[in-house]
Amino acid sequence: GDSVTQMEGPVTLSEEAFLTINCTYTATGYPSLFWYVQYPGEGLQLLLKATKADDKGSNKGFEATYRKETTSFHLEKGSVQVSDSAVYFCALGPYGQNFVFGPGTRLSVLP
Amino acid sequence: DAGVTQSPTHLIKTRGQQVTLRCSPKSGHDTVSWYQQALGQGPQFIFQYYEEEERQRGNFPDRFSGHQFPNYSSELNVNALLLGDSALYLCASTAWGDWGINQPQHFGDGTRLSIL
Numbered sequence: 001g002d003s004v005t006q007m008e009g010p011v012t013l014s015e016e017a018f019l020t021i022n023c024t025y026t027a028t029g030y031p032s033l034f035w036y037v038q039y040p041g042e043g044l045q046l047l048l049k050a051t052k053a054d055d056k057g058s059n060k061g062f063e064a065t066y067r068k069e070t071t072s073f074h075l076e077k078g079s080v081q082v083s084d085s086a087v088y089f090c091a092l093g094p095y096g097q098n099f100v101f102g103p104g105t106r107l108s109v110l111p
Numbered sequence: 112d113a114g115v116t117q118s119p120t121h122l123i124k125t126r127g128q129q130v131t132l133r134c135s136p137k138s139g140h141d142t143v144s145w146y147q148q149a150l151g152q153g154p155q156f157i158f159q160y161y162e163e164e165e166r167q168r169g170n171f172p173d174r175f176s177g178h179q180f181p182n183y184s185s186e187l188n189v190n191a192l193l194l195g196d197s198a199l200y201l202c203a204s205t206a207w208g209d210w211g212i213n214q215p216q217h218f219g220d221g222t223r224l225s226i227l
Contacts, residue, residue, distance in 0.1 A: 004153075034215060043115070043201055043218035044154070089153050098144065098167050099203075099216065101153035 002027040004090050004102035012108045013080055021075040021105045023064075023090035031092040033057075033066050033073040038087045038104070047075075047088070080109045113138060115204050115219035123225045124192050132187040132222045136204030142166075143185040144216060145177060146201040154201055160185050161207050189224075197226045 007022040025033070032051045036044040048057030053068035064075045073090060090102040116135045124130050136143050142161045146154035156169035160179035179185045183204075189196055203216035 036218075041220070043117075043220040044203075045218070046215040049215055091153075098156040098159060098169065099154075100156075101146075103153045104151075 002031070002092060002100045004092055004100055006088075006090050006102035006105050009087075009104075009106040010108055011105060012110065014110050015082055016079045017109075019075070019077040019080045019084075019107070021088055021090075021107070023073045023075065023102060025071050025073065025090070025092050027071075027092055027100075033064070034091045034093065034099070035062070035064055035073070035075050036089045036091060036101075038089065040086075044089065080107070082109045082111050085109045115140075115202055115217050117200075117202050117219035117222050119222060120220070121223045121225070123227060125227050126192055126194060128192050129188065129190045130192060130224060132189075132200050132202075132224070133184065134187070134202030134204075134219060135184045136202075137217045140204035140206050140217070141183050142205050142207045143179060143183065144203045144205075145185070145187045146203065147171070148199040148201055148221070150198070157187070192226050194226050197224060199223050 004025045034049045035047040037047045038044050048059040050057040050066035056065045062077045064073050085108050087104045087106045089104045091099050093099045114137050118133045144159040145157040148154045157171050158168040159166045163179045174190045176188045199221040201221045202219045205216045
């Protein structure tokens with residue numbers, strides 16, 4: 001079945017460091033890909049999305065590119081802030097089916 | 112514009128009891144999905160409701176059931192609670208037409224269910 005794999009956390013960075021969180025997927029068909037963020041005590045918020053190969057999603061300084069050849073959707077940010085500390089989930093949405101989430105990667109940014 | 116709202120925020124039950132969780136979708140949405148998020152894990156799809164019918168179901172036992180009302184709000188019921196049912200239960204909504212093209216779902220803040 002469809003699945004999502006993410007790099008294990010926690011990831012701890014200093015403020016203004018470069019961030020990469022790896023995400024790879026297996027899916028039949030042509031899914032859309034998403035990154036969601038979950039702050040403590042809250043639900044999931046959509047961070048960015050890409051609906052087809054080579055699309056780049058971006059929001060709030062975060063970027064991810066849909067790479068069909070490597071089945072990846074890695075999340076990047078050039079300069080993280082303390083306020084970016086959260087759990088990040090990669091997800092795929094097979095056409096017309098329920099979303100499949102990865103296990104999440106916890107990010108802690110130190111001042 | 113109210114987003115997805117869930118109630119209650121927290122709930123404590125004992126093994127064998129039954130629980131009902133509630134969800135109101137975002138304005139303009141007619142499709143509700145429920146997810147279970149165990150501690151330290153990603154959300155797992157339970158089921159989805161549209162037009163008051165269960166449309167898709169994940170790998171969850173029949174102890175998990177649901178309902179959707181004419182105003183699109185939804186309930187998740189869990190019978191014969193087990194310790195392993197302790198989790199954050201998330202409700203997500205979308206518009207059915209958007210669902211078919213994989214537009215993002217909008218999530219509520221969840222109900223934290225603890226089983227003693």
